[in-house]
Amino acid sequence: MPLSSKLKYFAVLSFYLFNIQLQAEPVQTAAISEFLTNNNKGLEDSNGQNYDWIEISNVNRENGDLEGYHLTDDPLNLTKWTFPKKEFNDEGFILVFASGKDLKDTNNELHTNFKLSSSDGGFLALIKPDGVTIASEFNSYPRQYEDVSFGSGYGEPKDVKFLTEGDNAKWYVPSAPIDGWTETTFNDASWSSGKTGIGYDNSTKYIPHIGDGGDVKSAMRGINASIYIRIPFNLTDASGISNLTLWVKWEDGFVAYLNGKKIQSLSAPDNPEWNSASTSNRSNENDAITFFDYPVSGPLQKGQNILAIQGLNGSLNSSDFLTSPELTARKTDLNSPQNGYFLDPTPGSINGKRIEGLVGDTKFNVNRGFYEDPFELEISTETEEAKIRYTLDGTAPSETEGTEYNSPISINETTVIRAIAYKSGYSSTNIDTNTYVFPADVVGQRTMSTSITENAKYKPLMVDSLKAIPSISLSFESPNTLNTEKERPLSIEMIFPDGTEGFQENAGVTHFGGYYTNFSKKNFRIYFRSEYGATKLRYPIYEGVENQMPPAQEFDSLNLRTGSHDMIDRGAYMSNRFTDDTMLEMGHIAPHGRFVHVYLNGTYWGMYHLRERWNAAMASEYLGGSKADYEAINANNSGSEFLQGVVFDGSGKYWTETRNLINGNSPFKASANHIDIPNVIDFMLLWTSGNSESEFRSVGSVPLGIPFKFFMKDADGFLRNPGHPVTHNGPLNSLTRFRREGDPDYKVLLADQIHKHFFNNGAMTPGRLTSRLQRRVDEVKMPFLAEAARWTNVRGGRANHSPASWESYQNNLLNNQLPRLTASMMTKFRSAGMYPNLIAPVFNQHGGSIPEGSGITMSTNTLAIYYTTNGSDPRLSGGSINPQAIAATFNDEAPIPKDYIKHGHVWKYLDDGSDQGTSWYGRNFNDSQWPSGPSELGYSEGDEATLISYIDSDDAPGTQRNATTYFRTSIDLPNPSSYSFFVIKLKYDDGAAVYANGSEIIRTKNLPADAGYDTYATSGTPNERIYHEYQVPSSSFVDGANQIAVEIHNSSPNSSDISFDLVLRGEVDTSVGSRITSPVILNDPSLVRARAYNPSNKEWSALNEAFFSIGSVPANASNFKITELHYHPEEPSSENEISVSADRDDYEFIEFLNTASSPIDLSNIHFEDGINFTFTENTILNPDQRIVIARDENAFRARYGNDPKINVAGEYSGRLSNDGERLLIKNSSTNDIVDFTYNDQLPWPTAADGAGPSLVLTGETANDPSNWKENALAGGRPGYPDATVSSGFNEWKQTNQITDSLGDNDADGLINLIEYAFNTNPNIAEPFSNPRAKVTSVEGRQFLEITYTKNIQATDADIKIQLSHDLKDWNSESQMEIISETISDDKKTKTITVRTSDPIGSSKDTYFRFNISL
DSSP, rough: OOOEEOOOHHHHHHHHHTTTOOOOOOOEEEEEEEESSSSSSOEEEEEEEEOOOEEEETTTOOOOBOOTEESSTTTTTSSSSEOOSOOOTTEEEEEEEESOOOOEEEEEEEEOOOOOOOTEEEEEEEEEETOOEEEEEEEEOOOOOTTTTHHHOOOOOOOOEETTTEEEEEEESSOOOTTTTSTTOOTTTSSEEEEEEEEEEESSGGGGGGGGBBBBBBHHHOOSEEEEEEEEEEEOTTTTTEEEEEEEEEEEEEEETTTTTEEHHHHHHHSSTTTTTOSSSSHHHHHHHHHHHEEEEOOOSSSEEEEEEEOSSSSOSSSSEEEEEEEEEEEEOOOSSSEEEEEOOTTTOOOOOOSSSEEOOOEEESSSSEOOEEEEEEEEOSSSOEEEEEEEESSSOOSSSSSSOOOOEEEEOOOOEEEEOOOEEOOOOEEEEEEEEOOOHTTTTSSSHHHHTTTTTTTTGGHEEEEEEEEEEEHHHHHHHSSSSSSSEEEEEOOOOOOOOOEEEEEEEEOOOTTTTOOOOOEEEEEEEEOTTTSSSOOOOTTOOOOOOOOOOOEEEEEEOOTTSSSSSTTTTHHHHHHHHHHHHHHHHOOEEEEEEETTTTTEEEEEEEEOSSSSHHHHHHOOSSSGGGGEEEEEEETEEEOOOEESSOSSSSHHHHHHHHHHHSSHHTTTTTTTTHHHHHHHHHHSSSSSSOOOOEEEGGGGEEEEEEEEEETTOOOOOOSSTTTTTOOGGGGHHHHHOOHHHHHHHHHHHHHHHHHOOOOSSSHHHHHHHHHHHHTTTTHHHHHHHHTTTTTEEEOOOOHHHHHHHHHHIIIHHHOOOOOOOOHHHEEEEEEESSSEEEEEOOOOEOOOOOOOOOSSSSSSEEEESBSSSSTTTTTOTTTTTEEOOOSSOOOOOEEEETTOOOEEESOOOOOTTGGSSSTTTOOOTTTTEESSEEEESSOOOOEEOOOOOOSSSOOOBBBBEEEEEEEEESSSGSSEEEEEEEEEEEEEEETTTTEEEEEEEETTTTOOOTTOOOSSOOOOTTTTTEEEEEEOOSEEEEEEEEEEEEEEOOOEEEEEEEEEEEEGGGGSEEBOOOOEEHHHEEEEEEEEETTTTTEEEEEEEEEEEEOOOOOTTTTTTEEEESSSSOOSSHHHHHHHOGGGGGOOOOEEESSSSSEEEEETOEESSSOBBBBBOEEEOOTTTTEEEEEEEHHHHHHHHTTTTSEEEOOSSSOOOOOEEEEEETTTEEEEEEEEEEOOTSSOGGGHHHHHHHHHHHSSSSOOOEEEEEBSSSTOOTTTTOBBOSSSSHHHHTTTTTOOTTOOOSSOOHHHHHHHHTTTTTSSSOOOOOOEEEEEEEETTEEEEEEEEETOOOOOOOOEEEEEEEOOOBBOOEEEEOOOOOOOOOOOOOEEEEEEOOOOOSSSOOEEEEEOOO
């Protein structure tokens, strides 16, 4: 359907087409002098962003500005961005950020509407106001580099002096205000003449510094404290001036002006009057007669210049006064510029030393890593005629040091090669280092003990031991002379045996610690500083190391700990890892760590603990703010006591305040904002549970509201029997001070923290203690063989562990010491009065999902239990009962243990090999057609009461038995919550899962969590002849009918038998209290917080709390999806956004959806690749509900508002890659939940890459790009269902609710098809600025030029331009030729400029129209 549209202002256009007049050019000699295309850590704009920038120079210091000039990066669009009326700075430069923001407020920074390319062949030009003449250009400029600028360079600047002491001056002591006296045009002919300096003195001190005619005593003293001085000087050439410096001898104050502009002011009022005095007296007369230099910036000009100074005395009758100036600078000859690079960019000032280029980085044809076979190593650089030097001994090569590379190098043993490339006139490369590890060679190094490497048991394992954990390679000169004082440059590499890409950085190194030992194996501290390379290591070195607290990914320093104190009898390498892990599991910040092998210049140096260095920088990574906001404290021991601590980051002001508050009255309440009291309690609960030295680290930021937190500094020796009293004073004697104060709130808080960690699977319970250590033992068991071989004998005469003794030591910890630790510590706590005898309420199920309609019971040994479900504490501060707390009712009729399902119970079963999905274990499933029979059920065992069958599951030869058989039964349980728990005795062969009322309660270890009907168990049953016992919370069952469902899986199609039987028994545990409450029915997910209470003595128990969800299931790959991803947001634009954050990445977010019909539990669902985030415990997502995580919640709310319907789960650390990356999400069992890789290139929607829209999942498979579309809304719509961008007119109509293609929904005069073609909004009437037309002159002839913007997505719309002179005959667009095409940053539109092929005449009007058709 062809449509045409005639613009209603064409007639007006033809009237103005031939009345275009050019404005006068402001300056004639402006040029682009410098630009930077890859600004990473250089110049920032006012919002702290590092955008590209362009510097324009007023070459000849003309008067004028750049109004009407244009900047462009497109040779086909010379007027891409136009300058407003913007003045040059005093040194003759204007700076423009090339950010794409298009900002032209002359009172603020300028920003172009384009960004610069860093690629070879880029274009940048400054165009004169006529829109045609190129004033300055960089055509096909070379490849650009990070933080290296490019532009016009010159020779070395020379020192020049414009004014010197003794020059001619004019002076005048004013008696009234004088206008314009600082200007160059002011007439000072009537003023007195003299030579500088100008002043007077009653003594002789200043007289030698006063010039002829410059003694002003009679004119000034007693008359005026101010004097005006004018000193002229001439410049024949004002270009190329830099480093302008004012030198002054002065007393008591002055204000200096250069050509009317104030350039310096000292001891002077802000706005001095004609008779002002100085604001202070300069008492040191020796300073007054000494030149002090002040860098200044002022408007120098060709011809006469004036330095004007208002000298200020301290008072009318002061006995002396002096002002004597000089003016110096550096001048660069600008007559012979040459283009080049600048390693030190100088935006807004004269360019510095130019280089011809940067030598291309050295490239190694073989990557660092582990190798078995020899190879030929080639080193290259892309820079022609560049030379390469290398070393093999760890020393740093240079342009003069090292072997010159001429041919491939044979690598056949563990080798560290360091290389540099260089070329005259170019910037040399940094030093690249590659380590190649040959494990077999390492095993044979002379430092490795043959008692281990040749041992029959260990020899076959040695290579594997070296590849069991990552390796760190350190390379530097003379490592044997390294000490704790002087920092040395080094290379650090991280190498993964499986080929995972590690890193290499140049950094600094010292030893640290080891003050009381002389072991050869020493600690290393690595520092990342700009003088070596990167200011921070940006690499996820702790990725994949299990911890509840996500680790940082940026580090300014790292520690490599030897474990030297801990090597023998104080933990055998495990103490520090164990205590750090424990603090993390207790919910606190602590250093993350991992074990690594270390190589020193290629020599194996042993197994080390790679640990975060705890300081202010690390605190800022986890707690927010900058490192300058924090104070960090280091405290050693004095005997068994902690010292006060030494400040090593920050001023120590708040640490001193903290100490004073603790030593004052009411320390518990008074210090709560300064010291994290729950944290210091937990620190001491852990510390007294071991036997390490009395040392700590602490960090805090009182201004940020982060009280001081405490950490194990050096836990060597912790894993011995506890050696400290539980009533220890603690850091700053705080615990003793709190205890003596007697505040009941402290006593309860202490009991609460003990209960939190020593009960209910807390961090200090036997299972958690042993599993935590077992995790690290499993990590180290194999690599310890290499450590034992390297350090068979510790220097100092004490034998190190052999592999056997090390393993025996760990087994003793795991089997004896740690399992008994909890009970031992609880005995001590109770004996010390730190934990009450009242039993904290024991829940019959400690949190988790309970069936709808089910309840929980609580037990204790006293008269009352109070609980809340609103998050508040049943106990108020001071000890009274919270009025919102609920008094639990008790069921004093204790049930009798009973078997509800016994051997011989009748079960329904299904043995036909069919896929029953997930509905079969639900409460309402209809199993009436299933056969039934008494237990035991199975086949081929010989002891079955009911013989079931199987099917041949495929066409392969022989019988291939189906994987799964299903069983169901219904059992009536009266008041099941009155039992403490139920016991299920399960007999199964080979794998099993058990469900109660639709929820899983048991899964054997050999059955995968996502097992389907055709999934076989991963192994056989440990013992198919016995019953395996499981304890099940009584809250899993409801009062009345309960459905029990079981699936039994064979281990293989060839398995000859299966068996199944189940016994269900209710049990009563009187050890947790003989008083049991009636069931508490929960209808919604609730946090239950409960305390037992003895009303006779008003004593409270510790707090027990747990979160209960209703009918929830764990999140898995089928019910939890990423549905919206905003990886490259738009720049912040609104004032509200910019006030929160100017970093566009802070507006990233990820949206998730529960696709199931039941609530899902997101507890501990975490990212393992991409970003760092873990969903907190008790995060429940209801069916069809969405949840969002944001990089910065404040920025997110600034953009999307405080909509309560947007459920933000928290902030993640790290950034989503703008280039695309893998996103991997796992559960606590490390099963994959989400795993896909997005990209910013086709076939992925490219508009999501910074143009505004988010990515929206529209299909099932996240890895399929066709299932993702760009959001129809800029910025996306987090928390809500999304509409996506249309891919054609019909979809566009549907998205915009258009029914009539030829209608005009917004009544703006444009029918809907035109709105579609030109990408305007059909539902909002807005001014139509598309297209634009003008007459342009080319070689003296005039042509019609039309610019219009089309919708890139409108691929089904055909746009034609037609011309006419009489509005009757229309010619097609073949008469037009395309001049330029520019795609918008959001990639939604294309701006096209066309020009008539033939000139247009002035004798007749020219009209044009657009013809649009589908």
